[in-house]
Amino acid sequence: MRNVARFRYAFIAAAVGGTIAMTGCTPTVHVEPAVNAADPDCAEVMISLPDKVAGHDKRETDSQATSAWGDPSKVVLRCGVPEPGPTTDRCVGVNGVDWVIEEGKENWTLTTYGRSPATEVLINPDEVASSTVLVDLSNAVSQVPQDEKCLNARDVELPEGD
Template sequence: MLTWGRGRWLVPACLALGLLTACSPTVTLQPGPFAPDPVCAAVIQLLPAELAGRPQVSTTAQATVAWGATDAITLRCGVENPPPTTDRCVTVEAGGSAVDWINPEADSPLLPPNALAEGGAWTFITYGRTPAIEVVIPAATGIEQPTAVLVDLAPAIQRAPASRFCVEATTLVP
């Protein structure tokens, strides 16, 4: 009769774990130029493990997170701060404070490459926060209220200090 000692189960267990890890999806992203900023580390640590019913998955770049194996919602911390723009700026209130986001138009130079996928995507870039943070929500996710995703991200995003805020068009002087 063949008997297995406790140590003999270690090899098959490690092999099984390795196979499971190899099958886990990984989303390819480019890091932002300011990804090494310590604020990004604080933001990333506070992000939810699940977003819009999608589990967090591995990414290939520092200061990035993705949720969902296909049509992943992505977040990159440490992207370039957006310049003055006429793109829509929205304020998302959550947890007693607000986060301002620029929502670039389809032809905006602010759009990252992963937002240009077939079918389109909602792209949001924090306004007035350093480092800037970008969120891309592919249309293929079927999420009808993309700003609801921003509400869920707000507690983490608030770790990046705000120095500027959206202004309403009515407050601009001609």
């Protein structure tokens, strides 16, 4: 009996060790999780994400409610970020999803508007087209219901003066 127990223990230890060794070879992308990454709506977004974005394959990440595409990463997504408030940044609607686009020097941050929790996408516009990324991700992020619309300055009616 002792030998059987030792054999089982050795077999289980080898199997677990082999699994750890195999997963250790997989390139995992480090992404900081968003504050509300544990929101149940983020789970709906995550299971709806496409395998490819802007022609790049999906990769494993090390944080809840995150994803990345490309090697090296060309598109990085985090669900559960705080919803953006009023802003002068550009706002676009793509396939029923409103996005606020914050243009940086190198990277752009694309954040859903009117959805709680919000989803944030980081891209380098010199490497991937924001329009392609937003089309590819719109179905997944639309799993979070929209309760507000993004307005541009031309959409706002100003009160008439006296």
